[in-house]
Amino acid sequence: MTIRKITGAAIILATLAMTPAFADISETRNFYQFEPTVLTSGQPSAAQLSEAADDGIEIVINLVPEFEGIFNPEEEEILAAQGVEYIHVPVNWRDPKAEEFQNFMNAMDRVGDRKVLVHCWANARASALIAAHRAIHAPNTQVAEIEQLEAIWSNVAGYDFARNTVWQEYLADNIAGAAQ
Structure with missing residues (x-):
């Protein structure tokens, strides 16, 4: 009888181990939701990417260059499936x-x-470019978008926008250029 219980328990444990765990996209590194259809994050895991459609995501925009070590060359295939x-x-x-x-x-x-996830390595590039996109399409919100970006970088990604002159200038120049 003891052997039977152990065998039954082993079967249950083996079955549970083979059941894929749901990988909620909101648990992705430095996840931030700008609005219901605009999500940003750091690099999602393969498991999180494999559940993207279940999270209602219709498009993923990956900002990570291929030369960065975190780039996932299988991402397109995982999403296409x-x-x-x-x-x-x-x-x-x-x-x-x-x-x-x-x-x-x-x-x-x-x-x-459509619902989009924009990601990079740590959600600094992704959140910055989404903030810029939003500022361009609603110019009266530009100051608010940059303030929100500063908070995202600080609270979500651990970055300091106020000290990053490269990205300050990059956004300012490109937002101004798009407004012309």
């Missing part, structure tokens, strides 16, 4: 270019009303 559109818009963290900014704005224009 679920019918989630994948857009890769690499943005260099240390030396972002105006062309990369424009490529991101073009990608966001494709999103429309």
Whole structure:
């Protein structure tokens, strides 16, 4: 009888071990939800990516360049298996270019009303570019968007926007350029 109970318990444990765990996208590193359809985060795990459609995500925009060690070369395939559109818009963290900014704005224009996850390594680039996109499309909110970005960087990603002159200038120049 004892052997039977152990065997039954072992079967249950083995079954539970083989059952995939739900990987909620909101548990992704430095997750932040700007609005119900606009999410940002650090690099999602393969498990989190494999559950993107279950979280209602229709598009994922990956800002991580291929040369960064965190880049997941299987991300597009994982998302395609679920019918989630994948857009890769690499943005260099240390030396972002105006062309990369424009490529991101073009990608966001494709999103429309669909639910999107924009991610990078730590949710600094992602949140910055989403804040810029929002400021461009509602110019009267530009100050509020930058204040929100400062809070996201500080509270979510552990970055200091006020001390990052590269990204301050990058956003200011590109937001101003888009407004012309």
